[in-house]
Amino acid sequence: MSKYHATLSRRDFMKAVGLAGAGVGIAGAVAPSFKDLDELAAAGTKEVHPWWVKEREANNPTSEIDWNLFKQLDKKTTGMPTASAENAAFRKTRDEKFDLEGLTQKIPGRDVRCAALADMVTGLQTAAPWDGPTGITPPQERGASRWEGSAEDNLTMLRAAFHLAGAQMTGALELNDKTLQIFDKDAVVFENIDQGTQDAKKVYHIPNKAKYLVAYSVQQNYVQSLYQLREDEAYPGKLAMPMPLGRPAIHRAYGDGRYTEWQAMRFIKNLGYGAYKAGVTTNVALGIFSGLGEQGRATYMMTPRAGLMTRITNYIITDLPVAATNPIDFGGTKFCETCMRCAEKCPSDALGKQTEPTWEAGPGNRPGYRGWRVDWLKCIEVGAPSRCGVCHTLCPFNHPSEGMIHPIVRSVAGNTSVFNQFFADMDRVFAYGEPKSHEELEAWWTRDLNKWKGDVTHGTGKFNW
Structure with missing residues (x-):
């Protein structure tokens, strides 16, 4: 046949x-x-990106950059805003009431076992030391030579190793006058030393031979994320504080990210090279500049296969030569102009419904690029990011690639924007990203584990969501 x-x-x-x-x-x-x-x-499932993704020139992502304004992030002047004391007290009372109501009234998705599930995967892993795990004896100290390979072969090697460790995608940047603008101001000094150090002012000193940065993404569980969504009469027409049953998707991804970090840094150090993580707060930019994705309306990195399901874009600075990867264009930023699925359900109206990216930054937003912005004060006063899971869960590019229609929609959107509004409307018609019914929330506990595609059990394979 x-x-x-x-x-x-x-x-x-x-x-x-x-x-x-x-x-x-x-x-x-x-x-x-x-x-x-x-x-x-x-097609393309064995490649880093699907066939319709276009490669752009280095340092030229789909979010236009003004290099006269795009400078190292000064956290003293461009820090994240904080909610007022009055609002913080309101949110604390509201959240405690929300949690207690679910526990005492045994509300599906919010009962004791759901709260226990959310806590089950919280705080399981600490971050690796900034200069990598200790106790490693590099090959040079064992009578052998360190690993030597071409920059291209080294990138392929890291992609294979990091994927085993839990990274969905891996890219790389060469550190130069432009890419160093992604770093925080006065956070890192590159100088002629053999080993990295940190001084009394908490400034990191890194060997100047470490001129490569490896960026990799850790994906969040999309199927479990859907169990966050709920309606609330306090936010008519919107979605609200997440169900505890969906929170493990976020908590598990953070734990997986740190687990991956330890392994990735250990791997590079065992090859005989340095591995450092220091000096970058806005790590989303690293994923965009290294070609892992584009910026979406929710400001997070959006990827061709996983939409807004990247929980962490992590990085390692190293002296291992790695071929740089360029920014990409898969039509994602353009799709956001007409879609607005995340903005229409945002409980704080923090995303806005502007039809084009903007140069205007606003509090908590980095200046110097034309892109999507969030009103962070509105977002924070509702309780985000710890008490919201709406925007990243609703992205149409999240949908599993196993469904025949979704790769087709993505490939068309990647080549023409003519049908973007139609595709976004179909996303609404088919009711993706809708809150689960009480019956569906209860059914999670008795799901068929042999057929359920929402769980990731290490060592047993990978689904394409």
Whole structure:
């Protein structure tokens, strides 16, 4: 039997969703040849990015940069705003009432076992030391030579190792006058030394031979994230504070991120090279500049396969030569212009519904680029980020690639913006990102573990969500 078994051809699909005529011509002109939609959906899954993703020039992401204004982050003047004392007291009372109500009234998604589940994966791993784990004897001290490979081969090696450790994607930057602007002001000094040190003023001193930065992403569990969503009469037409049943998606990803960090730094040090993590607060920029994703409306990094499900973009500064990876364009930032799924459900209206990115920064936002901004004061006063999970969960690019329709939508959006509004409207029609019913929340506890695709058990494989 032929392996090409889909009953719907690409052209029939295009006609069915209104992509006939010019739309088919646009999509067909840029797409490789596929025998049917099964082959198309599976295409590119072994690559870092799918086939429709376009590579841009170095230091030129889809969020336009003004290098006269994009400077090292001064945390004294561009720090995150804080909520007023009055608002902080209100939120504390509100949150305690919310939690107690769920526990005492045994509300599905908020009962004692859900709270226990949220706490189960919290605080399981500490961060690795800034200069990497100790107790490692490099090969040079064991009578062997350190690992030597080309920059391209080294990148491939790190991608393989880091993926095993829990990183979804890995990219790299060469540290130069432009990429060093991503760093915090007065946080790091590169100088002619052999080992990194930290002085009394908490300034990090790193060997100037460490001129490469490896960036990698750790993904959050999308299926479990959906169990956060809930409605609240206090926010009509919006979504509100998350269900505890969905919080393990966030807590587990932070734990996984630190677990990955230890392994990644150990790997590089065992190759015979230095591994440092210091000096970058706005690490989302590292993922965007190294080509892991684009900036989405929610300001977080948005990726072609996982949408806004990247929980952490981490980094390692090293002297291991690694080939730099360029920014990408998969149509994500452009898609955000018309989608607005996250903005319409944001309980604080912090995202706004502007139809184009802006140069205006505002409190807590870094100046110097034309991109999406959050009104952080509005966001914080509702209780985010610890008490909200709306924006990153609602992104249409989160949807599993295993569904035939989703890779098709992404590939078309990556090549033309003509149908973006249609795709966003279909996301609403099919009711993705809707709160679970009480029955669905209760059913989580008796789900079929042999078929459930929302859990990640280390060593047993990986699903494409």
